[in-house]
Amino acid sequence: xxxxxxxxxxxxxxxxxxxxxxxxxxxxxxxxxxxxxxxxxxxxxxxxxxxxxxxxxxxxxxxxxxxxxxxxxxxxxxxxxxxxxxxxxxxxxxxxxxxxxxxxxxxxxxx
Amino acid sequence: xxxxxxxxxxxxxxxxxxxxxxxxxxxxxxxxxxxxxxxxxxxxxxxxxxxxxxxxxxxxxxxxxxxxxxxxxxxxxxxxxxxxxxxxxxxxxxxxxxxxxxxxxxxxxxxxx
Numbered sequence: 001x002x003x004x005x006x007x008x009x010x011x012x013x014x015x016x017x018x019x020x021x022x023x024x025x026x027x028x029x030x031x032x033x034x035x036x037x038x039x040x041x042x043x044x045x046x047x048x049x050x051x052x053x054x055x056x057x058x059x060x061x062x063x064x065x066x067x068x069x070x071x072x073x074x075x076x077x078x079x080x081x082x083x084x085x086x087x088x089x090x091x092x093x094x095x096x097x098x099x100x101x102x103x104x105x106x107x108x109x110x111x
Numbered sequence: 112x113x114x115x116x117x118x119x120x121x122x123x124x125x126x127x128x129x130x131x132x133x134x135x136x137x138x139x140x141x142x143x144x145x146x147x148x149x150x151x152x153x154x155x156x157x158x159x160x161x162x163x164x165x166x167x168x169x170x171x172x173x174x175x176x177x178x179x180x181x182x183x184x185x186x187x188x189x190x191x192x193x194x195x196x197x198x199x200x201x202x203x204x205x206x207x208x209x210x211x212x213x214x215x216x217x218x219x220x221x222x223x224x
Contacts, residue, residue, distance in 0.1 A: 008151060032211055034211070034212065034213075036215075041218070041220075042217055042218065043115075043117075043201055043203075043215035043216050043217045043218045044154075044201070044215045045215070046212060046213070046214065049211070049212055089153065089154075091153075091154075093210055093211065097210060098156055098159075098169070098170075098210055099156075099210050099211075099213065100153070101146075101153035101154040101155075102153050103151055103152055103153045104153070
């Protein structure tokens with residue numbers, strides 16, 4: 001668990017700034033997408049999900065945007081806080097009926 | 112509190128030994144899953160169960176076995192046939208359809224002695 005996140009792309013942001021984490025998915029037939037946050041040594045924590053009939057969905061301080069034309073998903077975190085530091089990964093559900101997980105992006109929040 | 116409990120947090124396996132990872136949920140979820148997580152990689156599905164007494168292989172089932180005798184329990188056995196068992200193992204459950212909005216446990220780190 002502690003070694004999760006080695007060799008991951010890293011996004012470094014200043015505390016208080018907005019963060020944008022990107023995810024490219026592979027299957028144009030995927031109809032469900034989900035974002036998770038994972039802190040070191042812990043299990044993934046659900047953040048937000050979206051279906052393919054939507055382009056945008058908002059939660060508390062987070063927004064997910066879906067661009068089906070280019071098969072791109074993004075997670076926006078407003079007013080990033082030190083507690084947001086973690087690995088974030090997306091997953092898609094397509095024709096295989098199983099969730100396919102990306103490898104993740106590490107978010108580092110500078111004080 | 113409702114949730115998913117995995118135990119133990121850390122587990123060590125000797126050569127040729129079978130070990131069992133525990134997963135219990137009190138969320139009343141129908142579906143349960145086991146994933147394996149390796150550094151720098153996405154989660155890979157080992158086994159999943161949509162209902163009691165039924166389970167299906169995921170993408171990397173070789174060397175693993177499961178049972179689903181009770182709705183709340185889905186133990187995973189890592190057998191001696193799994194030659195590279197060192198990984199972080201995650202159990203999850205869901206009730207919103209199958210394979211959507213999974214809730215995860217805190218994981219078990221398995222290492223080989």
